[in-house]
Amino acid sequence: MGFIRALKGDTGGQIMLFLLGLVAIVVPILNLWVPASSPWYLSTYTVTLLGKYLTYALLAVAVDLVWGYLGILSLGHGAFFALGGYAMGMYLMRQIGERGVYGNPELPDFMVFLDWSELPWFWYGFDQFWFAALMVVLVPGLLAFVFGWLAFRSRVTGVYLSIITQALTYALMLAFFRNEMGFGGNNGLTDFKDILGFDLRSDGTRIGLFLASAAALALGYLACRFVVSSRLGRVAVAIRDAEARVRFLGYRVERVKLWIFSFSAALAGVAGALYVPQVGIINPGEFAPLNSIELVIWVAIGGRFTLYGAVLGAILVNYAKTYFTGVMPEAWLFALGGLFVLVTLLLPKGIVGLFARRKRSTAQPADVTP
């Protein structure tokens, strides 16, 4: 299998996936089978928190794929995450059915409140899980494709591209804030009841979502590894370092960028879709430009250009965030900013750069060995 071979030589990734597997076994046991009185008991709150971190980690992997390996500093990946989240949120809204405050079997509460008489066309199909799941991937992927097609074809690169991606997420935020858009405006989508018939409040469903996040992270990681260890991945790194040179070799740089960028956006959408049922709400705040910047910081802190570094960064920073915002909320942004400055100055390769020696002189890439 190409996916398994993609891990060859990726020691950090092997360790990361092993730990992920371990966590996926231990967490359900500690939550479901250990009595609540035991010190080993893991509360459902913690499980959900961990699940949230895993979706963030998947998002960070998606960002690292385009930033670390392709050199596109996207400051708008939060938008793709939020769009995936909205697609899932729409499905969860339709599942509420008659149990909403207004008891309308057809319309979500906010539409009844706004006096709408029928479901807007773009809500059709979202009562079906398969359709919503498809949209989770398609909507962010297509947006990234159209956006990338316009941007890469005009050879917009570097800081200019970063600024337009930032503008993209900001524009989407403003649009989603409007009630007329039909996505719940300011309040977003919430009050979810169940997913695929399972009650979202039950411990079992929470564990299920946690495991789904872990599986998505593992598969997403393997898929990204497959891309970066293929010849296309080497072309991507070449584009990052010397774009014009790659063009003269006869590669269509725009298309390479376009496909990898769209794939990364779809992956971010999947992360968003798993995030929403666990936190129980999606609102336009997820499009906030600051979110997209923050997730770039996760990647920088963990270690750009190593996919497992992105995973590590996302989990560490978010754990620190949970801790700090609990202890002294006003200090968090200073801590994050300080951490970013320190890492940039002292650890240009991120935390993984501390213990990862480059083994390139001895190891050989998968398909250029004789």
Add this chain to the structure above:
Amino acid sequence: MKALRQIQKAMRRDRQFGLMHSARDMAPDVSHGELLYLEDLNLSFDGFKAIDDLSFYLEAGELRCVIGPNGAGKTTMMDIITGKTRPDSGSASFGLNIDLLELSESEIAEIGIGRKFQKPTVFECHRVIENLELAMAGDKRVFPTLFAKLTGEQRDRIDDVLGIIGLTEHAYRDAGALSHGQKQWLEIGMLLMQDPLLLLVDEPVAGMTHQEMDRTAELLRSLAGNHSVVVVEHDMEFVRAIAKRVTVLHRGRVLAEGTMDQIQNDPKVIEVYLGE
């Protein structure tokens, strides 16, 4: 007049249309012996004539040196051939049949024109062997590249090129760790991997030691015959060592063309260039 030429061009029966053929399948028609035709090219930047009625012909298999003072239009000429810059007027064709002005940069690379830049730009994060792998001729679309595997034949080809450029022992080193001269050879190796019909080599020996220069001269001479080579170079000693025919450019025009001896005795050339 211009319109008439356009029509003439469109009516030519031997011309291949972009719609009907992808660039990969095109082969230049060299039945008249020439591989490259540049005719009446003009290009100005903000009123400065970088290229002024330039005409240049290159035979198949020839090794040609292009010299000229700074700003003579040497690099701009290369830019036009590779599609990086478009001329204001004139024509450029590869063989009799392929109009270079209608192709994109990557299409021009695909039909067999490879270029080595003035500053060596190898992919520093990749190993020597990976640099050659990326440069290899083949299907360079996104999905075939994603699933590409190295065949034994391709692997042999890489080994051959490693031998030609003398980097066999350094195959698994990062390209960034090579010396300046080795990077230049790697660049030439990357060109060879594309199986080009025409190699454009911009200042190959700038910054090289004498030994490295000798090896580069040997390398370029060994390439002529199988490939057509255009070398742009400042170093006269080096040009004398490799060139059979030399073209002197000055202010965007061809000032003189001939053997090195003819060039060196040409009073016009002495005045503008060698006499400095």
